Amino acid sequence: MKIELPPFILQILKKFQDSGYEIYIVGGAVRDILTKRPVDDWDFTTDATPPEILKIFPDGFYDNVFGTVGISHESSPNPYEITTFRREFDYSDHRRPTKVEWGKTLEDDLQRRDFTINAMALAIEQESKRVKEWKNKTSTLPLSRSFTLIDRYDGQNDLENKLIRAVGDPNKRFREDALRMMRAVRIAAELGFTIEDKTFEAIKNNSGLINKIAKERVKDELLKIIASHNPYEGVVIFRNSGLMEEIIPEMEAAFGVEQKSPGRHHIYDVGTHSLLSLKNVAEKNNDAIVRLATLIHDIGKPKTFKKQDNGVITFYNHELVSGRIARDIAKRLRFSKKQAEKFYRLVRYHQFTVDEKQTDSSLRRFIRNVGLENVSDMIDLRVGDRLGGGARETSWRLEEFKKRLIEVQKQPFTVHDLKITGHDVMRELGIKPGPIVGMVLNKIYDEVVEKKVENKKEVLVKLLKELTLN
Numbered sequence: 212m213k214i215e216l217p218p219f220i221l222q223i224l225k226k227f228q229d230s231g232y233e234i235y236i237v238g239g240a241v242r243d244i245l246t247k248r249p250v251d252d253w254d255f256t257t258d259a260t261p262p263e264i265l266k267i268f269p270d271g272f273y274d275n276v277f278g279t280v281g282i283s284h285e286s287s288p289n290p291y292e293i294t295t296f297r298r299e300f301d302y303s304d305h306r307r308p309t310k311v312e313w314g315k316t317l318e319d320d321l322q323r324r325d326f327t328i329n330a331m332a333l334a335i336e337q338e339s340k341r342v343k344e345w346k347n348k349t350s351t352l353p354l355s356r357s358f359t360l361i362d363r364y365d366g367q368n369d370l371e372n373k374l375i376r377a378v379g380d381p382n383k384r385f386r387e388d389a390l391r392m393m394r395a396v397r398i399a400a401e402l403g404f405t406i407e408d409k410t411f412e413a414i415k416n417n418s419g420l421i422n423k424i425a426k427e428r429v430k431d432e433l434l435k436i437i438a439s440h441n442p443y444e445g446v447v448i449f450r451n452s453g454l455m456e457e458i459i460p461e462m463e464a465a466f467g468v469e470q471k472s473p474g475r476h477h478i479y480d481v482g483t484h485s486l487l488s489l490k491n492v493a494e495k496n497n498d499a500i501v502r503l504a505t506l507i508h509d510i511g512k513p514k515t516f517k518k519q520d521n522g523v524i525t526f527y528n529h530e531l532v533s534g535r536i537a538r539d540i541a542k543r544l545r546f547s548k549k550q551a552e553k554f555y556r557l558v559r560y561h562q563f564t565v566d567e568k569q570t571d572s573s574l575r576r577f578i579r580n581v582g583l584e585n586v587s588d589m590i591d592l593r594v595g596d597r598l599g600g601g602a603r604e605t606s607w608r609l610e611e612f613k614k615r616l617i618e619v620q621k622q623p624f625t626v627h628d629l630k631i632t633g634h635d636v637m638r639e640l641g642i643k644p645g646p647i648v649g650m651v652l653n654k655i656y657d658e659v660v661e662k663k664v665e666n667k668k669e670v671l672v673k674l675l676k677e678l679t680l681n
Contacts, residue, residue, distance in 0.1 A: 214358050219286045224335045226267050232259040235332035242328050255293040256320050264293055296320040325391045327366035327376045333358045373404040381413035389420035393432035400436045400445025418453035430544035438499035443490035461536050464513045472524040478601040481512045488599030496591040504557035505595045510536050534559030556582050565612045574619045626652045630668040639675040
């Protein structure tokens with residue numbers, strides 16, 4: 212098959228070929244090439260050992276036990292990884308092999324890989340005599356070259372049928388590396404594929420092993436599922452596989468908790484509503500934290516569920532409980548401080564009031580609680596929440612609320628937002644640094660907040676000159 216590759220990729224292949232070594236493009240890069248998707252990460256495998264690779268690329272770096280040499284190049288933000296054929300043994304921690312040996316053949320390398328669509332390799336074909344003669348006349352490599360596809364496990368057929376299938380025994384693959392279960396769900400969500408029956412059954416049978424994996428790695432895969440093109444379908448697979456119950460058991464508990472009752476607009480149980488909310492917010496917002504917050508925004512409802520004698524269902528203060536659970540999840544999955552704070556705020560304050568009678572002070576309090584930088588994301592969450600509950604996308608009250616949020620943001624939120632500073636106060640009043648400066652600024656701030664004066668420097672300076680200090 213004819214494939215057009217970036218110049219540096221061809222240089223890598225050619226250098227190994229000229230040095231007498233085998234080299235193949237492997238992994239996700241092959242999958243992406245065959246499906247005509249952009250390739251973000253290029254991986255290669257070779258019969259050359261790391262020291263031999265470093266002779267070909269002296270600027271490469273090698274600091275691991277798995278035989279991988281990284282090569283940096285200006286053509287990619289990610290290093291190109293070249294790994295010696297290897298065989299792996301004894302995955303005692305269900306993540307990393309305790310013993311690695313250099314393999315002798317490509318087959319040794321491919322049989323250890325996770326899924327058939329990732330176990331294909333591309334080999335550049337030897338150049339014909341005519342091409343070699345042509346190259347003697349020019350220093351430019353032809354970008355389009357002929358490649359042979361090596362496909363021992365029918366990965367191309369699975370790719371065409373949109374299937375995720377484990378290489379060999381799926382139970383063995385997942386016991387070797389339990390993170391592969393999350394990776395199967397993530398690839399299915401990213402590509403819109405389904406997981407082959409035996410492979411999916413093996414995930415269900417081994418789902419508990421995910422607790423052996425470092426939480427940071429689990430979080431990374433979960434956020435990739437949520438950030439994919441198909442987050443709704445991805446979370447459905449995530450749940451049906453049993454992985455949700457292991458990783459976010461509080462979310463699994465939300466399914467089957469009814470909400471439909473007299474005087475309420477909800478028509479779905481809490482879990483189903485949450486899934487549909489995610490589906491709808493994903494059409495507006497690509498942020499994985501916003502999407503995950505939307506998925507779990509009602510996660511506190513199972514603990515606050517009450518059904519009154521008249522059949523009315525209540526979830527009083529569920530947002531407080533949801534906020535606490537959000538903090539627990541963020542801590543459990545090792546969110547960064549920034550991720551955890553945003554995640555918590557979106558969940559804790561999602562139950563905000565939309566009322567035309569709200570004061571500017573209440574709107575400002577909402578913005579302070581949510582965080583000015585998160586206001587737009589919170590509105591997206593609310594719209595997803597509405598659509599996920601069977602309501603219309605918006606209402607006149609919500610539209611009016613959004614307009615007033617814009618207006619109220621034109622007002623200062625703290626003394627630091629005033630158009631004058633302490634230096635202006637000292638200069639105009641002829642005073643030295645001290646507590647009086649802060650008192651004056653606070654007095655002017657109150658005047659601006661109460662809309663008695665505009666937050667313009669010339670207006671505030673004039674006000675300063677009119678002040679009398681007691």
